[in-house]
Amino acid sequence: MHYDAPSAGWQDEGQSGIWKYQELLPPVPLNRRVYLGEGATPLIRSVSLEKRLGLGELYFKYEGSNPTGSYKDRIAAMGISWALAHGRKACIGTTSGNAGAAVAAYAARAGLPYHLFVLEHMAQTKLAQVLVHNAQVRRVAGFGTSPEVGDTVFSRIFEAAGLKDWEVMITAFRYNPYAMEGVKTISFELAEQLQNVPTQVYTAAGGAGLFVGVWKGFEELFRHGLLSAKPHMVAVQSAGCSNLVRAYEAGAEQPAPGASTSQISGLQVPNPPDGKVALSLMKKGDGSSLAVEDEAIWEVQRQLAEEEGIFCEPAGAVSVAGMMKALQGKEGNRSQRVVCVISGAGFKDSARLSAMTADKPVPLLPADGLDI
Amino acid sequence: MHYDAPSAGWQDEGQSGIWKYQELLPPVPLNRRVYLGEGATPLIRSVSLEKRLGLGELYFKYEGSNPTGSYKDRIAAMGISWALAHGRKACIGTTSGNAGAAVAAYAARAGLPYHLFVLEHMAQTKLAQVLVHNAQVRRVAGFGTSPEVGDTVFSRIFEAAGLKDWEVMITAFRYNPYAMEGVKTISFELAEQLQNVPTQVYTAAGGAGLFVGVWKGFEELFRHGLLSAKPHMVAVQSAGCSNLVRAYEAGAEQPAPGASTSQISGLQVPNPPDGKVALSLMKKGDGSSLAVEDEAIWEVQRQLAEEEGIFCEPAGAVSVAGMMKALQGKEGNRSQRVVCVISGAGFKDSARLSAMTADKPVPLLPADGLDI
Incomplete structure (x- = not known):
């Protein structure tokens, strides 16, 4: 992964979108x-x-x-940029739909693999919006119906992210405040x-x-x-x-x-x-x-x-x-x-x-x- | 129909979107x-x-x-605003999909009925994006396969628009240059x-x-x-x-x-x-x-x-x-x-x-x- 944001002309991409407000956001080169x-x-x-x-x-x-x-793109733009700035090699998370589509698009652009664990019965159309950006998706038996399975998935995600230095892209302040x-x-x-x-x-x-x-x-x-x-x-x-x-x-x-x-x-x-x-x-x-x-x-x-x-x-x-x-x-x-x-x-x-x-x-x- | 665009605060709606370039567009109050x-x-x-x-x-x-x-929204914004400025009571047209969705949304906002004639076999998902804004849609037998039927539909549309003072919203310079x-x-x-x-x-x-x-x-x-x-x-x-x-x-x-x-x-x-x-x-x-x-x-x-x-x-x-x-x-x-x-x-x-x-x-x- 050798991402370098392109430098544009007048509308410098690094100054547009959420970066218009860079003074009030976590710093990213x-x-x-x-x-x-x-x-x-x-x-x-x-x-x-x-x-x-x-x-x-x-x-x-x-x-x-x-x-x-959806507004999740603002989170994905911030989180994937942050992940790149900190040398992460991949990102990992769960989603009910919109967050996954957003993270998948930004991760694809950044060249970061995105490991995604979803509900056993996720709707096909929500799934497609993630797959189109080539996220690595796995469904988990009982995820979404059994609270114990949910706990297991979350602890495995954080364990793997810690070991491999991946970014946890779960769109909540509790899990990724940056x-x-x-x-x-x-x-x-x-x-x-x-x-x-x-x-x-x-x-x-x-x-x-x-x-x-x-x-x-x-x-x-x-x-x-x-x-x-x-x-x-x-x-x-x-x-x-x-x-x-x-x-x-x-x-x-x-x-x-x-x-x-x-x-x-x-x-x-x-x-x-x-x-x-x-x-x-x-x-x-x-x-x-x-x-x-x-x-x-x-x-x-x-x-x-x-x-x-x-x-x-x-x-x-x-x-x-x-x-x-x-x-x-x-x-x-x-x-x-x-x-x-x-x-x-x-x-x-x-x-x-x-x-x-x-x-x-x-x-x-x-x-x-x-x-x- | 008594549309009056709301006057907003700093970001005056009449100055945003395509109207940023009002000096180079047909005049609309x-x-x-x-x-x-x-x-x-x-x-x-x-x-x-x-x-x-x-x-x-x-x-x-x-x-x-x-x-x-889609870019058709720029056309719909211009065309429906123009239609309002000229006192039209409705708009009428044909579409293969994207133009219809755009015109339907802007017509709904303007309070203008939108009479739309579509191919006999129009895809259901394209149709849904028009219907959700309450366009009055009619399919025409043979439209899309028979050239004669196409000619009939177009001449009926222009005839009705002329008689009733409706705006023809067909997204081509040939049909609606404004x-x-x-x-x-x-x-x-x-x-x-x-x-x-x-x-x-x-x-x-x-x-x-x-x-x-x-x-x-x-x-x-x-x-x-x-x-x-x-x-x-x-x-x-x-x-x-x-x-x-x-x-x-x-x-x-x-x-x-x-x-x-x-x-x-x-x-x-x-x-x-x-x-x-x-x-x-x-x-x-x-x-x-x-x-x-x-x-x-x-x-x-x-x-x-x-x-x-x-x-x-x-x-x-x-x-x-x-x-x-x-x-x-x-x-x-x-x-x-x-x-x-x-x-x-x-x-x-x-x-x-x-x-x-x-x-x-x-x-x-x-x-x-x-x-x-």
Whole structure:
């Protein structure tokens, strides 16, 4: 592996994407920065929901335009660059889908082998997005159903990574805090795009890394005196996997136990690795948490596609569904400047796309009977 | 329909995306500009092919990060904004896939109904990307196989559009020159990103609108004195549908007739609507054309995913395949600064993704036998 980032012309790759904010990221030499066009995602103002909810301003931070279609590309860009800078010879991890696609793309570009252990019953389409970048994938019997198998997989991964000096690319602050610093760039971009502080930022909370990372970004801007205030952060979960919400409501320090019954990929995390940190920042008043039913999430996914023109994956719509639940019927929304982070693109979940469109009529007409 | 583009904060939506270059686009009032995060796509420098080909500089302009995953979003943003500015009550058109998804998303955001007529045997996944934004889709018996039916559909579309004052959203200069002006923003971004003129720009040529639009962008920059030179433009086709290449080689003014045997969606255009314009600009020395076999295109698609970390649709890889065919084994490549436009994201063609990954081994291991 002899990766050297190419030096470009005006748009130096080492200065674009997440590296626009290099002063606030872990240091990586210019020639080790792996760039695929991550970050600089659009901030899209609502044309429909804002009015319906009577909000002052409502924005969608659309992470689906990242190179592999989700915010995980920011983490992969940071983590793989970091791994290269530290001479790692490979990376290793697990994934439920989006993280794997992101790490596989950046590892391929960097010339690093990617050893990936996945659930026994991983969906074929999620698997394909990893395999296309030539990741070395192995399914593990019982992984995803047996907690003991999960423990075994994690301890084997960390053991092998330690012995071989590989980078552990599991997208949680608990497992790779350096890589996760990439998430902060969402907040940095938001502050620049709005030239202002949002009053509230809603994010999905599966493993809770997105929520913690966006909070951390605003926290750092605030502490450096670059922002005059911080937004209130809201972690939105599926009611079928609401371990943070229940712990938050009970004032607990650890996520509440309980299996996931949610059908939504990315939100099915019974034991969120960054849950404790998320709860601690809620406790000191920086955030809160609420849950919405899978059906409500799917309904909002449909509304976003039909009314706002934004087609996201179901896990990308949960932030918006949570915002609607929190604000509907409330007074005083006019004073609010709300951002919902839409974590990934609609194509990520092709089964859901089929389900959304299967019953829409597409009549077959004869050419001489085109009644327009 | 009472669309008013929302006025945003610092990043005014009416100034972002294609509207960064409003001085060189058809005029549209600020409150009629429909924005979904189109444009501002990454320019990614090669880490693998550049060295292998001995090129001075090789860049990929990755259009897959547009909101619906292809460069057609630039056309849809321009065309739907233009339609709104002119009081149209709906839009109408045909599509083989990507254009439909783009127009459907922007029309949904603008609150404009989209009447769409598609091939009798349109692939279900392409259809779903249109239906999710609630386009009114009708299949037409014999459309795609019978030339007479094609003529009937087009004349009915133009007749209805004229009577009802609807916008015809067919993505070709021949049918909607205003919308197609959006393609020029690819060239404007390239000139800014490189701060220089590419020596050669390779694009796919299906209907030839992408090729003509990118040429037009550079031509305008050159004529306005903003660039000191123009790149040589290369239109790359599938050998299975090489009507431009054959006409170019014969010195003809019209695309050569002949049915398509290409398997690649987006390149199967036996009678390219912008073919005549494309041939005329080749004739005056601004461009040339060549063809590559479908198998070579698929092979390059695989290489881009495995070596560069870029997963594009097959039609997105054709520009790179053409460049490789043109330059391989040649001397003097060191002096060249080459750009290949990658027109769309890999998820656009899910059947191809399955085919690419179906034979990659994914062993199932017992948890106590993880040999890492």
